[in-house]
Amino acid sequence: MLIERGGSPYGNQNISNIGSFAATLSDLSPTSPSQRFISEDGVINARGRVLGGGSCLNAGFYTRAETDFVQEAGWDGHLVNQSYLWVEKLVAFKPPMLQWQSAFRDGLLEVGILPNNGFTYDHIIGTKVGGTIFDRDGHRHTAADLLEYSNPKKLSVLLHATSSFYNHDYLYYTGRTRPVSQGVIFRDASGIKHRAYLKKSSKNEIIISAGAMGSPQLLMLSGVGPVEHLKSHNIKVIVNQPMVGQGMSDNPMNAIFIPSPLPVEISLVQVVGITRFGSYIEGASGANFAASQDPQRDFGMFSSQTGQLSTVPPKQRTPEAIAKAVETMNNLDDGDFRGGFILEKVISPSSTGHLELRNRNPDDNPSVTFNYFKEPEDLKSCVDGLTAIEKVVESKAFSKFRVVDRDYKVLGVDALRVIDGSTFNHSPGTNPQATVMMLGRYMGVRILNERLAMERPLSINKD
Numbered sequence: 001m002l003i004e005r006g007g008s009p010y011g012n013q014n015i016s017n018i019g020s021f022a023a024t025l026s027d028l029s030p031t032s033p034s035q036r037f038i039s040e041d042g043v044i045n046a047r048g049r050v051l052g053g054g055s056c057l058n059a060g061f062y063t064r065a066e067t068d069f070v071q072e073a074g075w076d077g078h079l080v081n082q083s084y085l086w087v088e089k090l091v092a093f094k095p096p097m098l099q100w101q102s103a104f105r106d107g108l109l110e111v112g113i114l115p116n117n118g119f120t121y122d123h124i125i126g127t128k129v130g131g132t133i134f135d136r137d138g139h140r141h142t143a144a145d146l147l148e149y150s151n152p153k154k155l156s157v158l159l160h161a162t163s164s165f166y167n168h169d170y171l172y173y174t175g176r177t178r179p180v181s182q183g184v185i186f187r188d189a190s191g192i193k194h195r196a197y198l199k200k201s202s203k204n205e206i207i208i209s210a211g212a213m214g215s216p217q218l219l220m221l222s223g224v225g226p227v228e229h230l231k232s233h234n235i236k237v238i239v240n241q242p243m244v245g246q247g248m249s250d251n252p253m254n255a256i257f258i259p260s261p262l263p264v265e266i267s268l269v270q271v272v273g274i275t276r277f278g279s280y281i282e283g284a285s286g287a288n289f290a291a292s293q294d295p296q297r298d299f300g301m302f303s304s305q306t307g308q309l310s311t312v313p314p315k316q317r318t319p320e321a322i323a324k325a326v327e328t329m330n331n332l333d334d335g336d337f338r339g340g341f342i343l344e345k346v347i348s349p350s351s352t353g354h355l356e357l358r359n360r361n362p363d364d365n366p367s368v369t370f371n372y373f374k375e376p377e378d379l380k381s382c383v384d385g386l387t388a389i390e391k392v393v394e395s396k397a398f399s400k401f402r403v404v405d406r407d408y409k410v411l412g413v414d415a416l417r418v419i420d421g422s423t424f425n426h427s428p429g430t431n432p433q434a435t436v437m438m439l440g441r442y443m444g445v446r447i448l449n450e451r452l453a454m455e456r457p458l459s460i461n462k463d
Helices: 018-026 067-073 077-091 099-110 143-149 211-221 227-232 319-330 384-393 396-401 433-455
Strands: 034-038 044-048 116-119 126-129 183-187 193-197 206-208 246-248 253-259 271-274 279-286 339-346 353-356 367-369 416-418
Touching (some): 044 211, 067 077, 077 433, 099 126, 099 271, 099 339, 143 433, 206 211, 211 353
Parallel strands (some): 116 126, 206 416
Antiparallel strands (some): 034 044, 126 271, 183 193, 253 339, 271 279
16 A cells, blocks of 8 residues: 555646646645745755655656765665666656757866766766656656556555554554554545554565655654654654654755847756766756746746745745745746756755654644755865765664664664655765665565565475
8 A cells, every 4th residue: 555645646737747847846735746845944945745756846857876875875786776777667768968958068078077978877977968757758757657567456556645643552563572563544635534554464564755854754743753852742752763853954056047049948957067076067948938828937946936036045035025026027028038047056965954843733844954054064065074974874883873774674663664765864866866766666676585585485405
């Protein structure tokens, strides 16, 4: 059984059509596949509320994790490559290189972002054309497409089903030395409460895959988290796990709009310059950002409608400021919207924050603080000092300071894993979605192989 709090991505043109990319992010309706949240830093962002999660909302860039990330995670390299190929058969494509992206690639090479790595899914220093989850017709393919691999006779997908955690006795069996997850409580779109239980078998588990914000939120709501914080919300403590919600980070991004005298193609991120000085450089363009059926004009992913007000400090980006910016944009000439953006993102920021519950309602956003640029090395894109720290954090000696072990099992709870991007110490590759999808298949194979090994009888050599 797969439980999804949002709806289906299929049939929603704002999700599937590359030209409607910004419309989903600016949709603030209660049923929108995008749920806006504002960090305590004042930065406006969005999280997925749809089957397929962030792959339904993002700019579609598909790139694998760097080799070091795979090694530090302790993953089997052969199985990782098999799992990436499994994902790529359905959702990854080589993008068409038209005028904007071609000029952007050539510009990166000219200024010394070398070597030219051509088209590759691999994460390599230099300039490359990466993959995209948009096909040649501009249609998005999301993580939900991977359900095509499933056996429909053995899988039920429940949409608009929100997990509810008001009776922890139904969630965990606590009669053993360690609690064991045993079921899920959820409400359907009509508000009716349902319960689903695991079958009595050591093979059965609950896997949480709600993202970097949703997974720690659900763990805390279910009673796994910092004891004092859980008690402050009158949540029964199942396991005191002080690291749940810690280590939150986000790659700070800055963008410059480059006007064009002539229309350029609609493209999201296709080319990236992976530098040695700590930044990714990417580009996006629009045939004419103002040319849409919507009377409101926008700049795509950097629109005022999505809360991106570059000249206004984050905590001053109020609804009134956004409305004023939108009104100003609607009075601009069409020619002002021709062109594209060049953006840079800080690689693996060392500034981290934390996530806390605001209340016990799983539909509400938790409180999250990223502490952008808190550490001066982020301003200089200096990440050398993090290498040794990350190795220490990944060591066995520090396992007690983590939420999950190397098999993604929640420490202190049996039959419960978290398998999604919330377990990463930093974002793998230029964009993590390829690795998140790969990891689902990778761990699925690992779990099945472990079960087969337990079932296989031992052969005894009587020599």
